Amino acid sequence: MKLNSTEPIFIQIAKYFEDQIVQGFLEEETQIPSTTVMAKTYAINPATILKGMNILVDKHIIYKKRGLGMFVSTGAKNIIEAERREMFKTNVIRTLMEEASKLGISKQEIVEQILNWESDNK
The missing domain is CATH 1.10.287 (Helix Hairpins)
Structure with a gap:
């Protein structure tokens, strides 16, 4: 993921995951990287990562499995x-x-x- 300065980082994170899903790199019912992993990998505040993920939760693209993490929804x-x-x-x-x-x-x-x-x- 390459970040730009033209749009908010949390929007870029949401788009990144959407692109990964559309291109087939993240398939339905597979786990996505955790906020901690993403934050460390890209040196981004975990709250910013979570904000981007929450956009996708609201759109029913990803969902949380309690104690396991976030997963790509069926039909995403x-x-x-x-x-x-x-x-x-x-x-x-x-x-x-x-x-x-x-x-x-x-x-x-x-x-x-x-x-x-x-x-x-x-």
């Missing part, structure tokens, strides 16, 4: 992907279309650019 990957798809539609596509409209770029031109990008990046 689906939850994250659904949320990210919605954010993509709302943030990225809407912004793209608004900017294209301002610049007089047609939907067809956008589609052509996407298709060209796909063929260039195979």
